[in-house]
Amino acid sequence: MYQGSTNTRNSIWQGIDWFTIALFLIISLIGWVNIYGACYTFEQSSIFSFSNPAGKQFVWIMSALVLGFVILLIDEKVYDVLGYIFYAIVIVVLLVTPFLAHDVKGSLSWISLGPISLQPAEFAKCFTAIAIAKYMSRYGYEVRSWRDLVVPAMLMAVPMLIIMVWQRETGTALVFAAFILVFYTQGMSGKILGYGFLAVAVVVLVLKLQIIPDEWLSKVFQPHQKARIEVVLGIREDPMGYGYNVAQSLIAIGSGRFLGKGYLQGTQTKLSFVPEQHTDFIFCTVGEEWGFVGTFIVIALYVTLIIRILMLAQRQRDTFSQIYAYSVACILLVHFTINIGMVLGLLPVIGIPLPFFSYGGSQFWGFTILLFILLRLDGSRVNKLY
Amino acid sequence: MISNKYYNRAYVIGGIVIAVALIFIGRLFYLQVIDSSTKDKADGNALVRQPIYPSRGLIYDRNDSLLVFNQSVYDVMVVVREMKSGFDTLSFCEALQLTRDQFEARMNEVTNRNRNRGYSPYTPQLFMSMLTKEDVANLQEQLYSFAGVSVRKRTLRDYRYPAAAHIVGSVGEVNRKDLERDNYYIIGDYSGRDGIEKQYETYLRGQKGVEVLMRDSKGRIQGSYHNGELDYPAQSGTDLHLTIDIRLQLLAEQLLSGKMGSAVAIEPSTGEVLAMVSAPAWDPHTLVGRQRSKNYTALLNDSHKPLMNRAVQAQYSPGSTFKLIQSLVGLQTGAIKPTTMYGCNGKLSQPIRCTHSHGSPVSLESAIEQSCNPYYWQAYRDILEQHGYGPRNATFRRTYDSWRDMVVSFGFAGKFDSDIRDQATGSIPRAKTYSKIYGETGWRAITIRSLSIGQGEIQVTPLQLANEAACIANSGYYLTPHLVRPLPDMPKVVRHRTMVDSVHFGVVKRGMARVMTNGTGRHYSVPELNMCGKTGTVQNSHGKDHAIFIGFAPLDNPKIAVAVVVENAGFGATWACPIATLMMEQYLTDSISRPELFDHLSNTQLITP
CATH class of the missing domain: 3.90.1310.10 (Penicillin-binding protein 2a (Domain 2))
Structure with missing residues (x-):
């Protein structure tokens, strides 16, 4: 009897990579506990109370778990088959967002749905990854010259530009550069990667040294865009005080020393009002309260998670899943690098969250979808025959 | 496993991850273990x-x-x-x-x-x-x-x-x-x-x-x-x-104290607002400091609505001041000429009676001087009917809309794109609106005869009235009225042409000069200043008539255009005209020659405080 024809589907639960799920849960839990710490004042008692953002984050985490469970139940073929349609829908939503958005500190990326606010840009990463994976896994596709990368680069650039120019949310847009690393894993010349790094360095240097006359820049950029670029490059200090935030953050982390001050004992992160304390600057709460031990563990957890995903990528049997897996790894890598680099004063202040860790429903849901689609794709690889 | 010649590139990415992590850990080790300066800073010090x-x-x-x-x-x-x-x-x-x-x-x-x-x-x-x-x-x-x-x-x-x-x-x-x-x-x-x-x-x-x-x-x-x-x-x-002249502003505020109304003065050559008064007003000192919210609430609850800026937010029918626009549009469309004469039967005139006694028939200049209602009814009818009614009233409706376009070109039925906040638009109905009320064929010139004398559905703001005076003073254009001298990075003030050619303005201006020498404004004029003006008395459903005056001075090379509205005061000639002439005199000569008139007006209370 021909054995192959039986092809009975394995239970989805057998194929799931529980190791990744465990990492995901540990990171989320540590994040949640630290959000509570960052916003803790002595009058508040419960970690579930809505007056502390941790209470809301708990709801986001729980709902994300349900969402993740649902994703695991959905047939994985959906993503390959409907990839472009998902992508088109996301682009339309991104375009429409500024019309519905309420202006939050100059950015037009937040939509209110009743009591909750969502940032569609956080979901765009996932569906861009699917579209790029679909295109690059076409039969016979191979990166032979730069021409083969024109379409994937467009798929990357369109949401990036919409988010940067139209929604005025530069930080989130920059994350899309992660896909350049994905192109590299699929055969883009390492030279291009090298030149890319070089080009960024040159542009930064040219702007930083202010070689280009001011009037030229004023013709290309709106005043607020120019100001933002100057702030990011450190030419101009932001009057709202990002320089102050970083100084505070360094003192807080440094004062944690080797073992930290103990949970909820950090004074530095509380004694002065830093608005991003529980979102983009959450890592400095870890540094203050858990010390070097805490920061080391958190960094180790992220390194393990990203390397685990790279391993998943290598073991995929179809190109679509593989490219998607690389996308997830690279997106997480970029977030991890920019966020912690910013908190440690190594990179300019670019407001993007630490995945699964910072407070915020959109980013938590966005990353959960990103990760669980990968787990679903990976879980069913055993059913694919080659 | 799929064959992939780039399999090893995952290790490069992994290498980047490890490198980044090592940099971070090195940095953290320095901050948290080696460097103790941050600890000193944090040890009790906070920023x-x-x-x-x-x-x-x-x-x-x-x-x-x-x-x-x-x-x-x-x-x-x-x-x-x-x-x-x-x-x-x-x-x-x-x-x-x-x-x-x-x-x-x-x-x-x-x-x-x-x-x-x-x-x-x-x-x-x-x-x-x-x-x-x-x-x-x-x-x-x-x-x-x-x-x-x-x-x-x-x-x-x-x-x-x-x-x-x-x-x-x-x-x-x-x-x-x-x-x-x-x-x-x-x-x-x-x-x-x-x-x-x-x-x-x-x-x-x-x-x-x-x-x-x-x-x-x-x-x-x-x-x-x-x-x-x-x-x-x-x-x-x-x-x-500001473009405001504070002495003129103070004078106008005193003249309007104890009354409800407004006054706006504009420099015609620049569109600069010289004075903008809304009465009753408040002392700005009262909205400063700890008393602010209490005093603000009191103003909010005041039945005279002092917080409303009547100069730009109140809307009135323009009354007889609108006859100037009718004259200009009539001349531009060719429906009337400066020499055209219409008969007037005084109080017996139909369908609108005349409120003044004068000879008949009257020419345009005398009609402005005497504010002759029958003249304007007949002129308006001729403007609207000059191309006939056409099938299903279509020609008439088109003619009406082109009349409206010309009127609107004087700055009516819209807001000025300017630094003056909270402007009301005013309104001049479109043919569509009348067709909705009466049916497309159900209305004719006679139906809307009140418009001929500025009554009926027309609504204008005092700012628009002052701008009308400025258009006439300039013989056919206005500059957007504004309150602040533009700084170098602000847009320039825009010049707008009206749809009436400058040749038609001479006769209207002469008529307005005669208003101040022989007509309704003669009692309050200052002859050596060559003032031009037009009074208006506007019927309204809220009590006594509103008194309105618009004018400019001097006749040649005008320096100031004004509009004054005093609500529920009575005749325009009695209330609005003297306030406006005092304002023009103050601005042109920096003094007033009639202190007793000033005292009389500023001491008159028309509202109960």
């Missing part, structure tokens, strides 16, 4: 970021006379968490001249999250606001002994004159919407709430500075952090020059 408030831009009038400036006030701030150990409440109360009960009550208010939404025991909270220098002098001397207490210097607005409140507007605390929309503001900041203060907020406010200070474990300031490396100086706001 405080104190905003440095810039002084708000000053406001001058057109002749560089200072109108709005700043006064210093002081806020007492407390950080509740730092006050707890051994706080000397008694001497604190003494320094601020508070009783113990007042202190407790105020502290309860500060720490009650329902009353003070932004409360946090870690950040400075407003304890008492807007104190004078004398009030805080005692406290400031002993400030070092009160941990957690600081004094913040702020500036409030002050005014040279109790005038121009509607124009300048006021400054108040930002609300939650402002905070969301503009990250420049933090809770407790002030911003322009209305008028020029709001319109030019981004110019006037300047740029806040920041001072980063270190404080010790007891909350006492130790000095600046990193030698002020993170500090930024504040930049003062930009000064503004």
Whole structure:
């Protein structure tokens, strides 16, 4: 009897990579506990109370778990088959967002749905990854010259530009550069990667040294865009005080020393009002309260998670899943690098969250979808025959 | 496993991950294990970021006379968490001249999250606001002994004159919407709430500075952090020059005191608003400081609606002042000529009777002089009927709309794209609107005859009336009326042509000059100033007629165009005309030759206070 024809589907639960799920849960839990710490004042008692953002984050985490469970139940073929349609829908939503958005500190990326606010840009990463994976896994596709990368680069650039120019949310847009690393894993010349790094360095240097006359820049950029670029490059200090935030953050982390001050004992992160304390600057709460031990563990957890995903990528049997897996790894890598680099004063202040860790429903849901689609794709690889 | 010749590239990415992590761990090891300077800083020291408030831009009038400036006030701030150990409440109360009960009550208010939404025991909270220098002098001397207490210097607005409140507007605390929309503001900041203060907020406010200070474990300031490396100086706001002439403004406000109404004066050659008065008004001093909200509520509840800027928000039928527009449109369309004569039967005229007695038939100039209603009814009928009615009234409706377009080109039925806030649009119905009411074929010139004399469905604002006078003074164009001399980075003032050619304006201007020598305005004219004008008396459903006057002076090369409306006063010639001629005289000669007229008008109360 021909054995192959039986092809009975394995239970989805057998194929799931529980190791990744465990990492995901540990990171989320540590994040949640630290959000509570960052916003803790002595009058508040419960970690579930809505007056502390941790209470809301708990709801986001729980709902994300349900969402993740649902994703695991959905047939994985959906993503390959409907990839472009998902992508088109996301682009339309991104375009429409500024019309519905309420202006939050100059950015037009937040939509209110009743009591909750969502940032569609956080979901765009996932569906861009699917579209790029679909295109690059076409039969016979191979990166032979730069021409083969024109379409994937467009798929990357369109949401990036919409988010940067139209929604005025530069930080989130920059994350899309992660896909350049994905192109590299699929055969883009390492030279291009090298030149890319070089080009960024040159542009930064040219702007930083202010070689280009001011009037030229004023013709290309709106005043607020120019100001933002100057702030990011450190030419101009932001009057709202990002320089102050970083100084505070360094003192807080440094004062944690080797073992930290103990949970909820950090004074530095509380004694002065830093608005991003529980979102983009959450890592400095870890540094203050858990010390070097805490920061080391958190960094180790992220390194393990990203390397685990790279391993998943290598073991995929179809190109679509593989490219998607690389996308997830690279997106997480970029977030991890920019966020912690910013908190440690190594990179300019670019407001993007630490995945699964910072407070915020959109980013938590966005990353959960990103990760669980990968787990679903990976879980069913055993059913694919080659 | 799929064959992939780039399999090894995953290791490159993995290598990047490890490299980044190693850099981070190295940095953390340095910060948290090796370098102990941060520990010293944090060991009891915390950073405080104190905003440095810039002084708000000053406001001058057109002749560089200072109108709005700043006064210093002081806020007492407390950080509740730092006050707890051994706080000397008694001497604190003494320094601020508070009783113990007042202190407790105020502290309860500060720490009650329902009353003070932004409360946090870690950040400075407003304890008492807007104190004078004398009030805080005692406290400031002993400030070092009160941990957690600081004094913040702020500036409030002050005014040279109790005038121009509607124009300048006021400054108040930002609300939650402002905070969301503009990250420049933090809770407790002030911003322009209305008028020029709001319109030019981004110019006037300047740029806040920041001072980063270190404080010790007891909350006492130790000095600046990193030698002020993170500090930024504040930049003062930009000064503004209004186009207003404050002497003219003051005169007009006095003339309109005790009345409901408004006056607007414009320099025709520039569109600069010389005066803009809405009565009743308030003294801008009353909306400053601790009394602001109480006084604002009183103004809000006043039945005379003083907060409404009648000069731009009140809408009236223009009455006989609209006859000037009818004349010009009639000449432009060719329906009438300067020599065209129409008959007038005085009080017996049909369908609109004449309110003045004069000879018959009348020419255009005499019709303006005598404000002859029958002339304008017949002229309007001829404008609208000159191409006939056409099938299903279509030609007539088209003619009506082209009449409307010409009228609108004088600045009616729309807002000026200008720094004048809260303008009402006014309205002149389209043919569509009448067709909706009467059916497409159900209306003719006779149906809308009230429009011929500026009654009926036409609504205009006093600003639009002043602009009408400016259009005529300029013989066919106007510059957008505005209140502030543009700064270099603001758009230039735009010149708008009316749809009536300049050749037609001479006869209308001569008619307006005759109004002031022989007609309804003759009693209040100043002959050597060659004034031109037109009175109007507007029937309305809310009591006595509104008195209206528009005019300009002098006839050749006009320097000022005015419109005055006095609500429920009676004849335009009796109430609005003298106010307008006094204003023109004041502006042109910098004096008034008729003090008894001034006294009489400014002492007349037409509303009960």
